[in-house]
Amino acid sequence: MPLVSAALLLEQAKKDNACVGAFNIENIDMAKAVIQAAEEMKMPAIIQTTFTTVNYLGEKVLRAAVKALAQSSPAMLALHLDHGDSYDICLRCLKAGYNSVMIDASAYPLEQNIALTKRVCQEAEKYGAAVEGEIGRVGGVEDELISCGNYTVPEECLEYAQKSGVDFVAVSIGTSHGIYKGVPKINFEVLERIKSLVDIPLVLHGASGLSQDTIRECIKKGINKINFATELRQAYTQGVRSCLEDQKVYDPKIYQREGGQRVKETVMQKMKILSF
């Protein structure tokens, strides 16, 4: 079926107190893997690309490939820009037909974050697309963005949502991008307070490596979109690496298929955690 709006999927999830998985892809094999997992699990999925992936493959190529794959699939799928770091990258993806974009201006002071997010929202409206913003800083490394992280202030989140017009918002409650060194400490009180104040879908970044219980607790307390990136990259690379141990393998289709298969398994595991 045609690509749907991520906002539509998330509004429904919010009504159902449910959560949609958002899965970062780096190539066509990973996109196919997410779609196959969505089909088998009979669940919607948000396929997302960071700005470095967009810069590497091109937004038009990514959009065309995901659109064509979605067209021949019965799954409900959306295409989203993850961590757009500028107005320009958001605009490029909107022009290419992305259903939604994230503007991550969370490194800026609140007023600047609001101003930039609002500008992207006004542009997205022209394309009938939705916008994800971020308030508070999710720690760790996301592509080239490095951050030490701090909790979202619930009252600032409310002000940000109201003034920017953002459709859904990523909050910082103790998760971190990349690979965890220890056990992350999630601040559920902050999440509950945000949920009680803010009436748009809430997003959790940095979920790779979180336990099933922690993820489900986050969903119970109001998270409607969870991003998975690091574990999918690892799964793909492990699949490729295991294939290449055989020195006789030289056809990229052989190892790419194995990478894709590992991604599909990982996505299905995550989807099982999200549906309870």
Ligand SMILES: [Zn+2]
């Ligand atoms: Zn993120």
